């Protein structure tokens with residue numbers, strides 16, 4: 001188990017993060033063992049096949065369940081959609097297995113990169129720590145592009161020793177690894193960031209549409225805003241209008257496929273409004289944005305799994321009806 005790392009959840013982000021992590025670990029130690037696991041077994045199979053094509057000698061195995069992955073590994077990284085899946089994977093799989101292992105001398109490190117409810121994450125971390133293992137929350141920012149390039153910002157919550165243990169692993173997947181505070185603090189920072197992003201992507205959609213109606217070329221408007229005070233990621237990287245970023249290829253160029261699903265952004269706006277209500281912090285724009293994402297999914301269910309920049313398509317369609 002000493003040199004084995006499991007990655008559970010090989011979706012849009014996890015696939016790219018696992019690829020960077022395993023490639024770099026393999027370059028350092030060719031006897032390292034890698035384990036992949038996903039609720040959709042074809043994803044684990046596709047990952048393993050593609051990894052072996054690049055590194056034919058690598059020791060990579062597919063775990064059918066999180067229990068199987070836990071039994072075989074020293075480090076476990078999870079990248080799941082939301083609180084529900086994290087509860088299932090940890091409460092039913094990882095934690096009971098760690099309990100069984102706790103009589104043997106082991107110290108497993110669990111890194112969860114999912115964006116989820118802070119209270120759920122802290123409870124799961126306490127359960128892991130009770131088995132003599134360690135756990136950090138390590139949500140990420142930078143999107144699929146950042147995951148692919150290994151340039152993610154990784155926001156960590158946990159103890160100093162757990163952070164120090166995790167840092168070299170995280171450095172294989174991200175560029176900035178920031179210790180935000182104790183358990184749950186990484187998620188707090190991530191939720192604040194995505195609150196800004198969720199509101200921002202809507203207003204960028206509004207402004208790009210308004211610009212078009214005023215007769216502006218979207219590429220000219222994107223370039224103006226990118227070098228002006230309205231500059232932000234939603235304009236200069238994730239612009240929702242095709243051909244607005246000639247040098248880049250945001251999801252709008254692929255029919256809004258890939259990227260960050262609208263349903264996941266709705267989840268994150270819900271995380272923000274929930275936690276803000278708990279601590280009594282006002283979110284007038286956050287609440288409005290949450291209702292708009294909910295309305296988009298209700299009225300156009302096919303946008304649920306498309307990138308959240310498709311809010312522009314929704315606004316554009318609504319304005320022409």
Ligand code: NAD
Nearest residue numbers: 009010011012013014038039081085114115143144259260
């Ligand atoms: P995704 O839906 O593409 O991937 C999730 C993966 O988890 C899927 O492959 C799914 O089959 C797997 N999974 C679900 N339940 C499972 C279980 N019980 N056991 C094993 N595997 C299971 O989601 P994503 O876009 O990769 O996002 C993952 C997380 O990262 C989310 O919390 C999201 O909010 C966050 N995030 C996403 C982005 C982005 O741009 N996509 C950016 C930053 C953070």
